[in-house]
Amino acid sequence: MCGTYWLQLPPEMPPTVGVVVFPGTNCEHDVVHALGLLGMRAQIKWHGDSELGDCDAVVLPGGFAHGDYLRPGAIARFSKVMSSIVKMAEAGKPVLGICNGFQVLTEAKLLPGALQKNAGLRFICDVEKLEVASNRSVASTLLQLGEIISLPINHFEGNYTCDHVTYDMLVENDQIVFKYVDNPNGSVGSIAAISNPRGNVVGMMPHPERAVEELVGGTDGRKVLSSFIEAVLNG
């Protein structure tokens, strides 16, 4: 590209969220729609593109990255784009993994623990009540501590698991973001979402992007995504 092209660009690009797509990801358009609805520019990024340099934040949407082969998220961890995501996480930029995206973040060791198959043998597709356990993370700053919100879940491997040491660390560092009111899948400590110690990387099993319009069952997801957008704008 020639220099003049760049000179013609506006001096500052509007903040942009990269929405990463792996083969088998299927919630990317919902995420782009939901973010757009809340006034945030979002761009779909193919996992083979190693750079997210033009993005200020990243969302790993739900689906079945690489067909969930081996384990959910296990192969996605080796995608070119992951090194970029790791860099953003380390730089303190907002990183949000939803459902399968949460599984990818744990496999990539950006978040501790793992998601095992639901207790009770079932794939669960339902709306769950969640309690806000921390409003320090990029997905929860606009929520009140203890506030109850309703978000849809849609998963088979959503049973959050970690050892006692890790769990104590999560509690001590205020890393538990959302807890299920009625634990549907057997998760340790009813955990539905966690963050890294700094709070800029969040993984959550519930789908906030599916709860942004009254017509399709609630708008509580807006509070989650608006928190994320606020973090992007203040980043």
Add this chain to the structure above:
Amino acid sequence: MGLRAHRRSYVAGYFTLRYEAVVEVLLKDGVSDPEGMTILDAVVSLGYGSVERVATGKLFRLLLNADDENAAADVVTQIAEQLLSNPVLEDFRVRDLLAAASS
């Protein structure tokens, strides 16, 4: 490289041996295994009420070149640790490590 045809293959300037490794990955105790539980139900329905537990897992067969058995075992163990198993949920075992037969 003649992986399938020769027992000895020429890699990076010297001859190495070919090994076949079998890695077994099983869920840790306490990790839910819906597939195993469902199969157990079927086993009992089949009339084998004496069976108490069925555990499912994965089995990987790797064919590799290495200088000797220890080197092969090291490589396979690293792969099992880093990729084939998730240490939070699963245990692995390198079950067999055989010098692969020439064909």
